[in-house]
Amino acid sequence: MARKNYTDEFRQRAVDLYESTPGATLKAIAADLGISRGALKEWVDKLGSGTAAAGSVSPPVSVRSESQAARIIRLEAELAVSRAEQVKLETERDILRQAAKYFAGGDELVNRFQFVEDHKDAYGVKRLCEVIEIARSSFYAWLAAAPGRAARAADDARLAARIRVLQDPAQGGDRAYGAPRITADLNDGVPAAGRVNHKRVARVMREHALAGIRLRRRVKTTIPDQSGRKFPDLIGRDFSTGEPNRRYVGDITYLPIADGSNLYLATCIDLGSRKLAGWQVADHMRTELVEGALRGAHRDRGSLAGAVFHSDHGSVYASKAYAALCEQLKVTQSMGAVGTSADNSLAESFNAALKRELLQGASAFPDQATAYRAVFRWTNRYNTRRRHSAIGQITPNSYENTYAAARSATLTEAA
Template identity: 60%
Template sequence: MPKQFSEDFKRQAVDLYETTEGATLDSIASDLGIGKSTLSLWLQKYRTTPPPNRDSRAATDLVETGEVAALLAENRALKNEKAKLETERDILRQAAKYFGGRDELVSRFQFIDDHRDTIPVKWLCRVLDVARSSYYAWVEAAPKRAARTQADEALAARVRRAQDREAGGDPAYGVPRVTADLNDGAPENERVNHKRVARVMREHGLSGIRLLRRVKTTVPDPNDQKVADLVQRDFTADTPGTRYVGDITYLPIVGGKNWYLATVIDLCSRKLAGWALADHMRTELVSDALTAARAARGSLDGTIFHSDHGSVYTSKAYAQLCTELGVTQSMGAVGSSADNALAESFNAALKREVLHGRAAFRDEHECRREVFRWVNRYNTKRRHSYLGQVAPDAFESAMLAAAA
């Protein structure tokens, strides 16, 4: 016969289960000598609150599960953020080396293009502060840039030929003369703008030769004659063979020795009408230059020759030669290089272009050879900006043809 349990026993059994920490149906039923199923039925009938041990544990499990999930999610987010920051750091490090100290927009575009296969373009643009639309526009224009680069390379090669002495060019030519040389006789569709020539020369490291230093060659004579300034810094003339200027310039030789060049320059055509080279600055030097000009022109009668107040130009011997040749002397103010600026400019160009940036000639033979070559080229081939980028001989020929 089944054992009978009082109502009070049943309620106490339920209370024992509910109040015992960590109690289970098996443990309580075993302690009371009842079946597990019997205790379960009593719990359903008499339980007034959820069993604290079982239900609290379940609640705790739920809380702990939620916290762990949140922590795991946060950990994943932190790992992702760390990986992102490390990648961005690597991008900036590579970019710093890539730019080589520059931060031009085109360099950033190129960096993005070179790394787009390993890093998303969106990410690269954000890190380098570049608009994606601008980058894609740059990519789309790549064929045009390639064509422009190729055209610039071809133009640079032409510039090098224009500056190549062996090819008949002139290494002293800068942008204006190079531009004129390239456009001389070229069809209209092949002519180049001087701004483009300047850009290409700058980008390819091409330039004309520059003068290194200057040395004073004018030695005034305190007892010289007083001569009026008939030029007044107006270095022009309407026709060739009417007004000339001249000066002396030094030509340094290795070892400290100098040679000297005296010139006679036509103010109309800028032609070097006469010149003389010697290892001294005596009166014979300037006299030889003026005599050479008379030989080249046939006559100097009625002309004006302008110079500084150097002692050779103010000497009695030179004044007598001028009188014999029919030349009227003119001189600027003492100590004013501006009063003979054209001759000064000629001297600077000659030394810049024959020395090719060196401090001195190797010897006097090289000096004579290079000066001879340059002064003849100056008249026949060297383009002059004042003459519209033509040589003096060509300018005079054009004037004669126009007057005929």
């Protein structure tokens, strides 16, 4: 559910994010953070330095593969040169040589038809069909359907343009979005008759080189404490969604900095709604790091009494200080088996997604301030804008609002 009270640190971080983001607008940043535009403007007027970043140039559109028309022109030019050099060229051998270039990939039958279309003036349809072994009636049927194919290609191009907008951060998009989330965005609020199929979205993204960002190689950061306290596994790899504020998972990941240092991020994720309820960044992995994430979740929820928090056997989670905090907040600890990452895979997947999408192939953040700013925006956007397949391709905040409304309606009916 949306925040009603904001800490001074949150307000200052929001202002810093707005002023340091090239081309940012109050509306876009406010939407990412789940706050009103008016609130952000008030904070900027009061706390800002007046040095907002200059507008940025939108990233270039993905380079498309060589067009079919360009390929045809290139092949016909090669054929013309070949005829000029070899007056008595053996026709059948020349046809097969040129046809082989069409059969290298894709739909072979369609490529054969296209080859005949491209070379019918030079050799004649009958001769070409005989050499490459297709029926003339099939070729003419394919040719008659050309207007329909052109219309579909134009529709695909328009769809690709819409997808680029949804992946463009400058327009509120997300480069990491793949076909499932893109499909959900495209169909959001659209009547059933106007919706686009996820298979078509996947095909268009593949054909137009619009794939989402891939996972980076995972680096292990857990430091097991064999002498620390042990707690039973109360989750049992059951990461299903449901009632919010009942079950949480958390983990620590490192954020590499260009100067060789690291920052560390601790998380507290609600399994019920997938909301990132609490997080903390520090330049160390002491117990205070994970305590900060749990306290953040407590502030967000108002109370964690009766909730379960699941983690690995890292030394900070097994420490007496962390156990004391859990007891104070009435939180029951849960731990997976030692050395078994699958027992906490949801938290680890969250860490992988964050670093994949923020680093985008880079080996490190340029400096600690940039890293913190990027994490601040990403973690807030995660709750306010990011769609999750586990909760029906809606945001965690939307899920919790819907859940609360449904629960209220049920209680009203029962009364």
